[in-house]
Amino acid sequence: MYKEELEKIYYKALKKVQADSIIQDNISLKKDILKVVDETVNLKKIDNLYIFGVGKAAYAMAKECEKIIGEKISGGVVVSTTKGKLKHLTHFTSTHPEVTKKSEKAANLLFEKSSQLNKNDYFIFLLSGGASAMIEKPIEGLSLEDFIKGSSALLTSGIDIKALNTIRKSISQIKGGKLANNFKAKGKVLVLSDVIGDDLNIIGSAPMNNGKFKHHLVGNNKIALKEAKKYCKNSFEKVDIITTTLAKDSEKACSYISKKIKEYDKKYKKFVLLFGGETTTTVKSKNGYGGRNQELALRLFINDSIDKNISILSAGSDGIDGRSDATGAFVDFELHKKIKKLNLNPNEFLDNSDSNTFFKKVGYDFVTGITGTNVMDFIIVLKKGEE
Structure with missing residues (x-):
């Protein structure tokens, strides 16, 4: 990762x-x-x-x-x-x-x-x-x-x-x-x-x-992602801001992001894709912990849109993601091994709106504390070629 x-x-x-x-x-x-x-x-x-x-x-x-x-x-x-x-x-x-x-x-x-x-x-x-x-x-x-x-x-x-x-x-x-x-x-x-x-x-x-x-x-979100693009420009073959107005529900957002990853994966060995906006989610269980960023990360993993060279971070800019102490979560290919070892079913956590509990168990939650700002969310997709 x-x-x-x-x-x-x-x-x-x-x-x-x-x-x-x-x-x-x-x-x-x-x-x-x-x-x-x-x-x-x-x-x-x-x-x-x-x-x-x-x-x-x-x-x-x-x-x-x-x-x-x-x-x-x-x-x-x-x-x-x-x-x-x-x-x-x-x-x-x-x-x-x-x-x-x-x-x-x-x-x-x-x-x-x-x-x-x-x-x-x-x-x-x-x-x-x-x-x-x-x-x-x-x-x-x-x-x-x-x-x-x-x-x-x-x-x-x-x-x-x-x-x-x-x-x-x-x-x-x-x-x-x-x-x-x-x-x-x-x-x-x-x-x-x-x-x-x-x-x-x-x-x-x-x-x-x-x-x-x-x-x-x-x-705003655009100012932030432009700075991120500037930072990545010299280290990657391709760096693109795909959107700063992502406003779909988490399921549709997952499909959209997955499609973009596949498009770039065919063309480039090293790339960074930047998405900004704010997805929506429907809480299915009041007992679950998590928020829209962790749910989106979990969906991206379940959707099988990550190969061994791709890692993703979906996180809020304010340091808070729904009902949890995390602001988001990471996902990568190595997560398959972790859930197998721990005998976890990601779909159960998704169905219970409990994404934070899942990511805590596997050590992939992203905790920043309150950041003192808020310009919606950042979804960062990173791919590196074979080492």
């Missing part, structure tokens, strides 16, 4: 869209002149500078903002799932992927703080994937308990993220640009995309997108 090389490719892609890289590329400060993407702000001419943020990458992005801007930050609120303290900002740890009472507390905190800004203040809002669950305030007449029941049912239904976020917006007081109505100050929204097509109306259920504030896409 080419595990080490697959990991290196993964981390090269990841680094390009992690908080420090993104913020350093888009925010700078010289004396009292703050540059935010394409705008220059003279801090002497505003009353206060605030930082707000919501999403899986919010804490890490805000921490980097503090390093650059420091004492010139007047305050703000950051909501994420990461544990940690910020020096100049209130950090609230919420939940994901399920909406909880913490989500409502986080929403109330954002409403309270943002309402205090005046017209001569300036803010930077950091938005990333996961915001949909982390902040929530249901419409009047709908209890949080009923909202949670509906959201939980949707999460395990196999529904795609666009449809999920559309439903969430219609029953929320914060999504679909509704939070933006609370801001009287001027500001910008920096967006790290975790959705197919980078639709600003979809990312995080668009709490700030009502046309009032300019949004800037500062990181």
Whole structure:
């Protein structure tokens, strides 16, 4: 197995869209002149500078903002799932992927703080994937308990993220640009995309997108995979980004990827194929552990699309894959020997939505911990010729 090389490719892609890289590329400060993407702000001419943020990458992005801007930050609120303290900002740890009472507390905190800004203040809002669950305030007449029941049912239904976020917006007081109505100050929204097509109306259920504030896409799956391709270019005969918009269910995605592997396998001895996007999966058993990446990896193995020179890594960029501590899994030809030795039936684990248990048993699970970013998933197929 080419595990080490697959990991290196993964981390090269990841680094390009992690908080420090993104913020350093888009925010700078010289004396009292703050540059935010394409705008220059003279801090002497505003009353206060605030930082707000919501999403899986919010804490890490805000921490980097503090390093650059420091004492010139007047305050703000950051909501994420990461544990940690910020020096100049209130950090609230919420939940994901399920909406909880913490989500409502986080929403109330954002409403309270943002309402205090005046017209001569300036803010930077950091938005990333996961915001949909982390902040929530249901419409009047709908209890949080009923909202949670509906959201939980949707999460395990196999529904795609666009449809999920559309439903969430219609029953929320914060999504679909509704939070933006609370801001009287001027500001910008920096967006790290975790959705197919980078639709600003979809990312995080668009709490700030009502046309009032300019949004800037500062990181996405394509940027990450381009960096991975650049890294692999000199070491392989062929390196291609096949797609950054993979949005099929795991079964169809498996067939699609398998077909591409066979096409390239006939032509090249050494290649890397890069796929990006976000597949969907229907949970068949609530007792199983795993997520879409581990299920896809398991399907690719069962589908017999791997010869002895091919290894695959399917992994999320956020460090989390469904109901498990892994972000994905590896598969290769040697796995046949391992399952025979351990007397395992891969199909049983697939049928029970228990891919993580399978990969843990064979030692092929990929655990990174929370990465501080989220640009959907990376599927890396690597083939080396006979040594």
